[in-house]
Amino acid sequence: MIDVDLPPGPHAGALARGFAACLASVTEVPVTDLPLPDADLAHALGAWRTWLAEHGSGLVPIADPVRFQWAGWWIAVVEDPPGPAGGRPAGQTAVAVLAFGTPPGVVLSPQAPALLGRATADLRIREAYAVASLDPVLHRRPTAPDLRGTVAGLAVAPAAEAPMRLLEVAHARAGRGLDGDRYAAGAGTFSPRAGRRPGYDLTLIAAEVLDELAAAGQVLDFAGTRRNVLTRGLDVDALVGRRFRIGEVLCDGRRPCEPCVHLDRLSGPGILRPLIHRGGLRADVLTDGEIRLGAPILSV
Template identity: 55%
Template sequence: MMEVELPEDATVPTLTRSFAACVASVTETPIAEVPQPRADLPGAISHWRSWLAGRGAGLVTLGKPSSFSWPGYWLAILGRPGLSADAHDATAVLMFGTPSGVVLSPQDPSLLGRAATDLPVREGYVLCGLDPALIAPTSPLPQLSGTVAAIALAERATGDMRTVDHAQALANRGLDGDRYAAKAGTFTPTDDTTRGYDLTLIEAEVLDSLTLPEARTLGYAEARRNVVTHGLDLNALVGRRFRVGNVECLGQRLCEPCSHLERLTTKGTLRGLIHRGGLRADVLSDGVITTGDLIETID
């Protein structure tokens, strides 16, 4: 996403301008290139759908927006139930994360970081590609390596993380002493077949460069990931097998930030870690992970 302010054209309804700014942000398109029809929201959405189709994308209406969340962007209209589509006090915002929080609010910046569950979400839309096959990787996968910079565990779901020099990895469970290995994490699935909750990793380079409001920072343990890595592109490990020390793992998906993480840390964490929040992985073998261990791909 990119930062986009509310366009100033007063001939276009405020809600339409705000929604256009959110579309510009999530598509990383200059706001001047995003249509801003002089229409209420339903009419404008029809216009944007045609425009997006030309870019290979669509705008999907959510059936139950008040309870929706996913580890990606979506657009929400906030307002009291029963408001008309162009109501004066309706607000368009960009959401992100599971659970979701506001990452862009052109009409009301004070909403940044607010959890979707705390807001009156009236409508919701997901902007997505029309053909998922087009996003599949086609080039050969490179050999990647890095090292373990830190290890952190928390015994309870919202308990403080503590750093340790080494940790016992348990296949299909996680790190001994951590809440997810004990099946007690905030997002621990009830279905044992759901994958990607054993181990979380984040890059030291991301945390070292992360600047939050009022010059705040996020320490390695505060990031609430199990393994902090150095010299490794974690996003490139999605779908790949890799080894941490002598422990074999499988990268499942990005460990995107969410409103829950921001609530436990500090304001700005949600926005600051979008697509930089690290990796969720399965632990495939028992072993010990130690600070300084080599991390390398094995496929």
């Protein structure tokens, strides 16, 4: 996503212009390149659907946006109180916001910046739309070269929302995770409630991401990420769909570990947005073993 300011225009069309700014942000297209009909939001949505279809995407209505959970972008029209609580000018009854994460939070709010970081569950949503590809084909990932890095940090939390405890040595259990961690015990905030699901044993994040955040003035320590393994010298995103070893432990990279408003609440505010697409990796643990600080990480 990119920052997009509210395009200039009459006050009566502020909602359509706010929606256009959110759509421009998620598609990373200059807002001036979007069709912006001089009409209400309903007419504008028709024009944007045609424009998106020309680029292989669509705008899908969300039936139950209050309960919607999807680790992707979606745009909501929400009711916003005037004044300091919401930040909108008096007389403006609805604003468009861009949401991301599971659970989701607001990552862009051109009409009412005070809503940035708010959980969508706390907002009164009138309608919402997901921006989605029209092509469901799953393309094969190109073969990546061997990947190498090291373990720069280890951490577990004994229960959901409990403080992370830093370790020098961790013991991994196949199909569970790290001893002493809430996900190994099935007690994490997002632990599956019925049966085992892939991707919940172990989480990793790159130290280089935290370095970049610190350089930009957004300081977040390893414990604040609530991930289990801090890596150094490794592109963790490249491990999605690949097996790798952390020390003597064999793991399987499952999917990106995107941030959510829950992390923003525990370690923020302001953590959700800068970690989008940089939140790390979810992995399965395939063998028992020991992981130590400084242990090598190698793709296999």
